[in-house]
Amino acid sequence: SQTIHQWPATLVQPVGSPLSLECTVEGTSNPNLYWYRQAAGRGLQLLFYSVGIGQISSEVPQNLSASRPQDRQFILSSKKLLLSDSGFYLCAWNGASADGEQFFGPGTRLTVL
Amino acid sequence: AQSVTQLDSHVSVSEGTPVLLRCNYSSSYSPSLFWYVQHPNKGLQLLLKYTSAATLVKGINGFEAEFKKSETSFHLTKPSAHMSDAAEYFCVVTSGYSTLTFGKGTMLLVSP
Numbered sequence: 190s191q192t193i194h195q196w197p198a199t200l201v202q203p204v205g206s207p208l209s210l211e212c213t214v215e216g217t218s219n220p221n222l223y224w225y226r227q228a229a230g231r232g233l234q235l236l237f238y239s240v241g242i243g244q245i246s247s248e249v250p251q252n253l254s255a256s257r258p259q260d261r262q263f264i265l266s267s268k269k270l271l272l273s274d275s276g277f278y279l280c281a282w283n284g285a286s287a288d289g290e291q292f293f294g295p296g297t298r299l300t301v302l
Numbered sequence: 303a304q305s306v307t308q309l310d311s312h313v314s315v316s317e318g319t320p321v322l323l324r325c326n327y328s329s330s331y332s333p334s335l336f337w338y339v340q341h342p343n344k345g346l347q348l349l350l351k352y353t354s355a356a357t358l359v360k361g362i363n364g365f366e367a368e369f370k371k372s373e374t375s376f377h378l379t380k381p382s383a384h385m386s387d388a389a390e391y392f393c394v395v396t397s398g399y400s401t402l403t404f405g406k407g408t409m410l411l412v413s414p
Contacts, residue, residue, distance in 0.1 A: 223401075232406040233346075233392070248401075279345060288334045288353040289396035293345035 191216035195294040208267040212280030220282040222263040227277040308405035321380040325393035336394040
């Protein structure tokens with residue numbers, strides 16, 4: 190069966206520090222991968238998605254970036270965090286099914302102070 | 303283009319009473335619709351999905367939803383609420399291979 194992992198689970202970082210969040214998927218190949226951010230009371234915002242290694246689509250311009258160095262690995266990064274980057278970050282994947290269902294990881298709670 | 307409107311940001315019920323969480327959607331194409339549930343500081347879990355088969359969809363934990371094309375609605379219901387149902391619920395739409403569009407969520411509060 191497929192599983193999706195995210196780490197760290199929680200992170201507290203000062204403003205201006207760098208960020209690296211990691212997501213990995215097991216039990217499937219060539220998944221589509223997604224990064225979402227969930228801010229309090231604002232629902233889920235799609236940040237990036239990837240349909241293959243090295244292929245990244247950005248949905249929202251900001252100081253975050255994403256990379257996909259391996260088929261089942263998706264990394265969210267920032268060179269300098271802002272207070273507004275605080276939130277709950279969710280990674281998701283889906284496969285060949287055309288119905289669009291996505292499977293979500295457990296999330297990373299990021300607090301920028 | 304596609305969009306989702308969850309009509310209530312908060313719904314409060316008593317344990318053992320029915321639950322109704324309302325969702326309206328718009329989509330240029332035949333949509334797939336989903337309901338996800340999220341407990342605090344957890345990822346999202348799929349409750350149920352509609353993908354152009356039966357319009358009445360049954361999901362996990364006794365939840366069900368009915369796709370009504372004429373009303374562009376996909377409301378989530380459960381006959382009897384349980385304390386463990388307290389969580390945030392998201393209605394989601396997609397069309398073909400487009401990305402998912404999420405509603406802003408409905409927080410379900412269940413009192414004893």
